[in-house]
Amino acid sequence: xxxxxxxxxxxxxxxxxxxxKGWNDAGESASAAVQFLCESFGANPLADIDPEEFxxxxxxxxxxxLVEGRSRAIDxxxxxxxxxxxxxxxxxxIMLRGVEPSLRWKAFCADVVEVAQTMGAGMIVxxxxxxxDVPHSRPVGITGLASADGLVERLGFDRTNYEGPTGIVxxxxxxxxxxxxxxxxxxxxxxxxxxxxPNPKAALAxxxxxxxxxxxxxxxxxxxxxxxxxxxxxxxxxxxxxDVKAFVERLEEMADELSEDETAPDQLPSGxxxxxxxxxxxxxxGPEAGET
Numbered sequence: 344x345x346x347x348x349x350x351x352x353x354x355x356x357x358x359x360x361x362x363x364k365g366w367n368d369a370g371e372s373a374s375a376a377v378q379f380l381c382e383s384f385g386a387n388p389l390a391d392i393d394p395e396e397f398x399x400x401x402x403x404x405x406x407x408x409l410v411e412g413r414s415r416a417i418d419x420x421x422x423x424x425x426x427x428x429x430x431x432x433x434x435x436x437i438m439l440r441g442v443e444p445s446l447r448w449k450a451f452c453a454d455v456v457e458v459a460q461t462m463g464a465g466m467i468v469x470x471x472x473x474x475x476d477v478p479h480s481r482p483v484g485i486t487g488l489a490s491a492d493g494l495v496e497r498l499g500f501d502r503t504n505y506e507g508p509t510g511i512v513x514x515x516x517x518x519x520x521x522x523x524x525x526x527x528x529x530x531x532x533x534x535x536x537x538x539x540x541p542n543p544k545a546a547l548a549x550x551x552x553x554x555x556x557x558x559x560x561x562x563x564x565x566x567x568x569x570x571x572x573x574x575x576x577x578x579x580x581x582x583x584x585x586d587v588k589a590f591v592e593r594l595e596e597m598a599d600e601l602s603e604d605e606t607a608p609d610q611l612p613s614g615x616x617x618x619x620x621x622x623x624x625x626x627x628x629g630p631e632a633g634e635t
Contacts, residue, residue, distance in 0.1 A: 345396055345454045349388040352426050354435040357462055358557050361455070362470040363422075365443030367510040369533040370542030372472035374440060376549040381438045383561055386425035389437060390458055394420045397444035397451050420444075422451075424458055432559045437464060443511045451511070452518035459524055466525040468556055469512045470549045472542070475532035478594040479577045483548035488528040490520035498527075498555050527556055534594075536587065537577055543569035 360380060362373035380386075398420050405419045422441030429435050437458070444451045459467060477484075487495045512528060519526035529552045531545040547566040554561055581591050 345393045345450070346390055346457055347393055348390045350390075350426070351461075352387075352389070352428075354426060354428070354437070354462055356434040357426070357437045357464045358434055358559075359424075359437040359439060359455075359459055359462075359464045359467045360470065360553055360557070361439035361441070361467065361515070363441045363443045363511050365510065367443060367471040367473075367512040369472040369474045369538060370540065370545055372531050372533055372542045372545035373470040373512075373549060375541060375543065375546040376470055376553070377438050377440050379546065379550060379563070379566055380436065380553070380561065381425050381427070381440070383563075384427035384429060384436060386427035386436070386438055389424040389426040389462075391424070392422040392441070392451065392454050394422070394444075397422075397446050398442075399445040402445055403442060426462075429559055432557070434557065434559070436557070436559065437462060448511060448514050449518070452515045455515060456518060456522045456524065459519070460522075464524070466527065466556075467515070467519045468553055469516050469526070469528045470531075470553070471510070471512045471528065472531045472533050472545050472549070474535040474538050476594060476597075477532045477534050478591050478598055479534045479537060479544070479581075480574060480591070480595060481598045483531050483545050485548055485552040486530045486532075487552070488516065488530075490516070490526040494525075494527065498552075529553065529556075534577075536590070537580075540573075540577075543573050 360377060362368060362377040364371070364374050368374050403420050405417050407415055407417055410416050420442040422439065422444075425438045425440075427436045427438070439455065439458075455467070458464075487498060489495045489498075516526045516528045529549055531548050531552075533542050533545050543566055547563055547570045550561055550563050550566060553559075581587050
């Protein structure tokens with residue numbers, strides 16, 4: 344059995360929110376949002392999914408660490424559920440933090456559904472983040488997908504029209520919907536030109552988006568401060584490179600005017616070229632470039 348239970352607390356109509364490191368987690372935004380929720384509500388271990396069946400360990404390798412400077416321990420890819428009582432709200436929370444599996448996605452999603460059904464969860468919210476042509480200096484627009492008709496409109500999210508490759512987040516959303524569990528998927532865009540640094544601004548937007556769904560108020564002061572610092576640091580880095588600065592200004596114009604007509608695409612550096620050069624620039628600045 345892949346689900347290994349740690350506890351069986353009594354929860355009130357819990358809602359599950361989950362994120363997975365990997366393709367679905369640009370700027371580590373989604374996993375950071377779930378981690379922040381765990382810490383904010385003092386969540387306790389609930390269950391784990393045994394990684395043995397779901398990973399190619401030559402691609403997603405375990406890591407080794409020293410214990411007390413002498414013995415060695417192996418840390419395997421982890422998919423862990425944590426539960427939290429939220430006395431000020433009408434329902435409790437279950438958080439799932441993990442790593443996108445390499446194998447047997449259907450079976451993996453069935454294990455997540457098993458936890459949801461065992462704990463009486465009526466809704467699962469998946470969080471994701473993807474690289475996009477958006478400027479760091481503008482508000483993060485959350486895109487939503489919901490299994491229930493009208494839910495996206497009621498929550499005030501933009502409706503996605505994306506078609507193409509998907510990750511475990513998309514598969515889990517569909518699996519939950521097919522199992523009769525309400526499913527909502529929230530996505531944050533992350534500027535592709537600063538993809539290598541953690542993005543607390545997108546994480547904050549995902550937390551705020553989740554608040555509206557779960558009816559749970561989150562004190563996100565720490566994330567708000569980190570988001571402001573992120574804006575200042577990226578803006579300062581952009582200002583030192585004229586080509587990057589020009590490209591970001593164009594993205595800002597596009598975001599503000601919702602039009603690409605004023606400047607022809609061939610007058611701009613390639614987005615991929617700028618992204619590659621900007622990442623090189625950040626690496627040259629040293630470790631402080633990635634701090635938030």
